[in-house]
Amino acid sequence: MSGGEEEERDAQGLTAADRRRRRQRSIALALALGLLVALFYLVTIAKLGPGVLIRPL
Amino acid sequence: MAGISDTLQTNAAAGRASRAPATVSNGEVRDFLALLKPRVMSLVVFTALTGMIVAHGTIHPVIGFAAILAIAVGAGASGCLNMWWDADIDAVMSRTLDRPIPAGRIAPQEALAFGITLSVGSVLFLGLIANWLAAGLLAFTIFYYAVIYSMWLKRWTPQNIVIGGAAGAFPPMIGEAAVTGSVSLDTAILFAIIFIWTPPHFWALALVKSGDYARAGVPMLPNVSGPDETRRQILLYTLVLVPLGLAPALVGFGGAIYLAVAALSGAWMLVCALRVWRRREGPAATKACWALFGFSIVYLFLLFATLIAERVLGLFFAVPGLGA
CATH class of the missing domain: 1.10.357.140 (UbiA prenyltransferase)
Known part of the structure; x- marks a missing residue:
């Protein structure tokens, strides 16, 4: 096994391609979580409706 | 089944070996x-x-x-x-x-x-x-x-x-x-349409891909009962499907446009099924199967898209003497 053909791995044993894929997955997960937060917010507002402002204080 | 297992393990091993250790996701x-x-x-x-x-x-x-x-x-x-x-x-x-x-x-x-x-x-x-x-x-x-x-x-x-x-x-x-x-009955009818549509749709594919299913050991109808019986079943299911496709208009939640679309596309669906039934050998048979498989998707799309369009675009005109 020649050293030139061996993919270079970092301290965690990841190649550059592994790191790229992990970064893509992390970004996708962050986007999905962000969209879920926005969706939960919108759904909450929609379910509460305008009546939420009409209440005894 | 050992062959299947070996192939899977070989492929998985190849995927892992070419990339990172198994503990790290490769996806x-x-x-x-x-x-x-x-x-x-x-x-x-x-x-x-x-x-x-x-x-x-x-x-x-x-x-x-x-x-x-x-x-x-x-x-x-x-x-x-x-x-x-x-x-x-x-x-x-x-x-x-x-x-x-x-x-x-x-x-x-x-x-x-x-x-x-x-x-x-x-x-x-x-x-x-x-x-x-x-x-x-x-x-x-x-x-x-x-x-x-x-x-x-x-x-x-x-x-x-x-x-x-x-x-x-x-x-x-x-x-x-x-x-x-x-x-309600309305979506029960839509359920029935998809339910009856599924066998001719997938059996048309199974007729072409029967070798694949045989290798995998999946008992699809063409492998178990033979292509002739499968063709007969496709035709029978289509004969039930086409009138069922008209039911939304008969019950009243599909309008005149739906009735026309369901009748015309249903007639073509039947033509495709008849071609599958008649053409049993060679490239013509394969072509007929692919045509039915492809058109069955178009057929289902047309039925549901017309129901949506009638409501959303205000194109609903009740069929005189039918439905509610």
Whole structure:
């Protein structure tokens, strides 16, 4: 096994391609979580409706 | 079955060896999306949306969008669990060989965890934002597809896709339940249309891909009862399907345009099925099967798209003397 053909791995044993894929997955997960937060917010507002402002204080 | 297992292990090992240690996920984002079977998801979204639109009720657009999203994710989750369970046979069929698990890009455990997480999340979300009947129906659909169809029927009986077809037929009911909190005859008819449509659709594909299914040991009808019997069954199911496709207009939730579209497209569906039945040898037979498979998708799309268009675009004209 020649050293030139061996993919270079970092301290965690990841190649550059592994790191790229992990970064893509992390970004996708962050986007999905962000969209879920926005969706939960919108759904909450929609379910509460305008009546939420009409209440005894 | 040892051959299947060996192939899967070889592919998975090749995927791992070429990349990182097994403890690190090799999957790209598109691999995880592929686990959700996007094409099936799009059909589920479309049919669930139809159920919502024909429902006798209203829903806030945001809640409606979120409900469709939950149904889509639930459908994707069941597809993911199906791919996890069927990875061994996917590895020996040309059509499915490059799916993420048999190709070694995603570990089976990852797919299982992904599928279960999305299943639970989508059902809970739908229950909380819409109602628990819709959520219950979604949960049952996921269970039906992943357990009853994938784990039990698919490898046991040539009637696998007949009974399993119910899983694909539930979305209109889930859509209606999300709007009204109940199900009616209208979406029961849509259920029946998809249920009866499924066998001729998949058997047309199975006739062409019978070698694949034989290698995988899946008892599809052409492998068990032979191509002639399959052609007869395709024709019989289509003879039931075409009048059933007219039922929405007869009951009253499909209008005059729907009746015309269902009659014309149904007639062509019947022509395609007759061609499959008559052309039994050579390239003409294969071409007839592909034509039926392709047109069956168009047929279902036309029926549901017309129902949506009649409501959304204000094109609903009741057929005189028919329906409500």
